[in-house]
Amino acid sequence: MPLTGARGSVVLFALVSVLLLAGAGAWLLGSPDLAVYPWAAATALGLVVSSVTTIGALRRRRPSVDVIAVLALAGSLAVGEALAGAVVAVMLASGQLLDARATARARRELGLLVARAPRTARRVQDGSVVEVPVDQVRRGDRVLVGTGEVVGVDGRLCGATTLDESALTGEPRPVERGVGEDVRSGVVVSGAPVELLATSLAGESTYAGVVRLVEQAQAGSAPLVRTADRFAVMFVPLTLLLAAAAWAWSGDPVRAVAVLVVATPCPLLLAAPIAVMSGLSRAARLGVVIKGGGALEQLAAGQVVLFDKTGTLTQGRPVVSDVVTAGPGTDPDETLRLAASLDQVSPHVMAGAIVSAATARGLALTLPTQVHEEHGYGLHGTVEGRAVRIGKAAWAHGAGAAPVWVLRARRRADLDGSLTVFVAVDGRPAAVLLLDDPVRADAPRMVRALREVGFERVVLLTGDRTETARSVGRLVGVDEVLAERDPAAKLAAVGAEGRDRVTVMVGDGVNDAPALAAADVGVALAARGATASSEAADVVLVVDRIDALADAVLVARRSRTIALQAAGVGMGLSLVAMVVAAAGLLAPAAGALVQEVVDVLAIAIALRALLPGRVHTVQLDQADRDTTARLRLQHDVVSGVVERLRSTADALTDATTDLAPARAVLAELEAVLLPHERAEEADLLPVLARAVGTTQATVGLSRTHAEVEHQVATLRRLLSRELPGPGDPHEAAVDGPHGRDLDAEDVVEVRGLLYGLYAVLRLHEAQEEEEVFSLVHPTRATP
Template sequence: MAYLRDRIELLFFVVSAGLLVGGGGAWLLGWYPAAALVWALGTVLGLVFAVAWVAGALRRGQASVDVIAVLALGGALWVNEPFAGAMITVMLGTGRLLEARAQARARRELSLLVERAPRTARRRVRGGVESVPVEALAAGDLILVGTGEVLAVDGRLLSAGILDESALTGESLPVERAVGEDVRSGVVNAGAPIDLMATAAAADSTYAGVVRLVEQAQAASAPFVRTADRFAVFFVPLTLVLAGAAWAISSDPVRAVAVLVVATPCPLLLAAPIAVMSGLSRAASIGVVVKGGGALERLAAGRVALFDKTGTLTRGQPTLADTITAADTVDADEILRLAASLDQVSPHVLASAIVTAATRRDLELDMPENVREEHGYGLLGTVGGHEVRLGKAAWIAPGSEPGWVRQVRRRADLDGSLTVFIAVDGEPAGAFLLEDPVRPDAPRMIRALRGAGISKIVLVTGDRADIAHTVGRIVGVDSVRADCDPGEKLRVITDESSSAATIMVGDGVNDAPALAAAGVGVALAARGATASSEAADIVLTVDRIDALADAILIARRSMGIGLQAVQVGMGLSLAAMVAAAAGFLAPAAGAILQEIIDVLAIGIALRAVIPGKSHTINMAPADIATAHRLKSQHDAVAAVVEQIRAVADTLSARDNDLAPARLLLHRLETELLPHERADEELLVPIVARALGGSNATADMSRTHAEIEHLISRLHRLLGGLENDARPEDIIELRRLLYGLYAILRLHNALEEEGAFSLVPDDRPQARNPAPAAPITLRKAKDPRTNLHPH
């Protein structure tokens, strides 16, 4: 239907322009009767279309300024001004064509995703590979994705891959993804064939959600109610009164027709919808799907932003926070490697967190064997000759609860963390604490929203008050409303909406009512489709919430440009109407002048297509590559940071064994310190260039100096101690280690927020990627659905 409408608009413009030019050619040749006839045909053509548009508006119960065009065209025929009528017809055709092109551009930005949707996938089965419809895929299936193919479902990589994620993120460079990383459907395999384990069914995957969102956005924005219709209530009566007065005073109907000709505002007032459509297109290009011009207008008007916590200000996915060992002799990296090796074949979100942590630390994973689940307890399998169990504490350490388990439970309760325990060869080995961390880009996004004109930011969450207030303080919101069920969220939104236009941001099923109730609802759907996406007016398909601030800037700029185009065009048109009423403009001259005014107004509106102010940080490719390399080192030394606290915890005045502390010092000097020096030498200048000044990196440089100072003190302290360390020496050593640990935790958080969150998630493509090796795995369901934080 949209295609047919676009073709009719194009045909109308071409025929009307052809009649105008044809009549002009006949007039130049002196064939005046033929010229008048051709122009009259053009006038009649415009009159037929204008009458049809007015009739359609009346059927929809809408006012329409096209009635002025009907009167102007009819008047031009009545007073024998066919050239003016033909010019009006061309104006109508020009405006309609520009509107159709703007709508088509917005549809095209969205429809590119739909057109790429895969229909089939290749699933590995015993003895080979079979081609199946994407609807038949389920979580746990093993899928082979060939070069150039689109990933049909969300999944976890079982072999390293190079992916083109531009369709979802807008980033043009291919991205390297390691074994164990989660990837989204809709991206293209730009390298060698890869193996993927599905973590969601096709209907629940990211791509299916995006397709549904696109369909909603297209339905919401078509048909588009033209901004011109809003002015019909006062503009049409004003025009008729002025035209009637000119006729009554001069007794010359030509003056009335001249007023109607210069008052024909269809292309002029289409300038605002053109600006809005350009805004929709710009927003779609940065990964923000806006469901129609009305949603864009409400986004521009928003002054109060309300955020859910989980998945918006936090990552929404568990991340490994710490590894606690059952004894000093257990190596934390080794039990993480064993756990991640076993979890490779589990589609559970907790398994993904453990696998991701291991791959970021560059731990070499083995493929597990004999994997099976113990329903309600955990996962069991063999890794490198060791029997590995993952799951509940009661299964890992049955009987009386040892002290280290109580420590794990206490820390989990204080931090609101999840726990996964591990046993190796039948012996309890440790536990993993998993938490939902604050997004590194969240504080920067909050500051960007304030810069975009948001005056108040509220955190509204159903989570515990202590956790909610902690997140609120970190990201910098104005107020926190915790322990809210969906009904209480609605009440908060109602209260805030009574004083200012609201924007609600969420990504969970329980956010859907709040998103629907707010002035404009914004859903994050980068990791899949949820009920919140269906209820929202605006959907972010990229996993960067700072895109919201850019969307607000786009919305305000588009609406401002549209209003400017209307004000300039209408002001000039009103002046021309007065001149025509006074007899200074003939209908033909008025038609030419009106065309010039319309072109000027539409030209102003088309400025909305040009990119405006943005919070996007531009970095050189070499800087991006360097930052990604430093980020990998940053993740790899996380285990050293956690070892600091573990060593400090085990220090005792009764047992003055300093061997663990000396081993830690060696790792600090050979692993962590070189990384911090590389950050100071390479990362700090990159951030300074990106943000435009060294003031933005002062905190990073200061903490780098403090870290080096504390490690130097630790070196001198241990160098002056023998094995007969006194109790006061142990106390000083413990104090120094805890201080170093606190500084490093704060420093790492600052680097995540102020440096690494600025870097786009695109890594240079490998020159000679190794082909993916074929695999044969047994599917294993994850039994840890019932894991609790305690």
């Protein structure tokens, strides 16, 4: 039944219901002749509405089964079955009303986002605050956002505050954000007013992209809905034949009217759209915008999924992975603190990574002065009276041959595929910051989840280097890696994969747009801002979680199944009722009531798609979330200790090497790392066991904790034992409280222990990020 709009549906339902009740009242009061008039009026009103919608469908050359409703209503008037006609009219009106309400509910989740779109921003300039249209904010502007206000542009915080991110993520709990952290437009400042440094234009921000997506995400006629419509049209000749046969066999036209009354295929026509719209609503609550019912059904049918790499399977933004210092006399944390303090005023993406790394380690930043940026080279300024330079090597460190430690850092960067940022303090080289684009912690779990829901093949399709792509592919578990592909080659790859299977392409960049458009379903990540890929895609993730895709597939498949169930049950019961009516066992009035019951049952089955179903999202109670968040903060601090293991091992070259740095690292391991590992064993692993429902999931992590304890104990014995003196192999010689320096063979063993411990801890960190900490990601949506 075509929709007449929310208001029209309410008015129609109210009128026919009042007329039906008025006739019933007259009949109960002993005036059956008077009751016929309101019933006949309701029938006539339903006949007019059905005739209008039927004529409209014919003009659009679309198949329609409203002709059955027209015949049923007209027949009811012709044979004097006004009560049956009135019940049919109420049935039609109630179907339209339920359909309109389901549509409104499905779109409400997204409509709320549009209504909250900020229009103005308060820009800080020349020591004062000026309110300007949000479109006038430029990158690098400082913007003041008050308590309760919506953030208008993407930016980087200049102070700490509390944010309500529920509008974008579904996360109901306020989130604490610190200096240097990135925030997305659309979140609400629920804590103290805060300034932020704009990193995007309003039109390119996250919230603007969401608004555009909402405008596109109107549920069109899905393939399942169109199939249902065509299938329902088959009922027209079947119904007419059965009605004619019943009339001819019995000679009673009332039987033909009864068949027409129960034959109206409302269950099929209403159930499919309602289930599809309900699925769109459920997906939206998970942070996934699906642009119409057709995209939802194609997503449910997906067999092959292709992923871009950068920003899709990886985080898409640099993260500081190590701080390589000039020597033992340079404190890596202090160097990072000075660099991050200077970078606070820069909107550059690498500056954000450096600031985030410093705040994650709990380092106190101060505002720099006399800051000047040399575009393409770097930034220099004064921090606490010290001259700090950040940028390219020759610009930061000066001309001349690079020191050995810089060459070593560059070699590491080349091997790891890292970016380098050089730091000089007071005119002297201080450190090299290594920045990586790490794999998303939730990516491997997402790939496993897609396989569980029925995807047969997973492909990594990227323009990046083969070695880097293969490394990422191994980590996330894809079937094939197609690297060094330009947009045209990506397009060809999607076409090849989609020759005989339904393809889903996932990407986030401009170069992904052609492939997204060519795939059966294009999925774009838009949590960090709108791109051309968002416009070309059929499905858009507005939460910064790639595993939301697996949940969206589950929602799509469940919605399609429910739509078919509702239609099957409804049409099956209608067929039975038609046969019973043709046999003369069901009067028109009773048949109308039976059809109404069938309609309500079919719609109720379809509305199940609005209820929460199975998703891969793991739910933790508040106590477990707090425990995980606390240990996650400690995890960031411990990462600095882990980085120093490798740099310390790099400095061990021969038997004359000073072992003081190695002993200092050992002290940090015992004072910082081991207590953290023991806290995880006692508090974090039980959280994981409760989340996944089995203690087997904790076995690997627990074994790693034991291995770390063993390796640290071995290092302690090696660095603190008394060794034989040179004069007498059986005589102990002690040089200071730690024993004398070790010989070359022992230095090699110390270096091996440090490298081994570094490798174990880096793997352990990755496992914890993937298996535990990603469960309470700040952008996780609540289903």
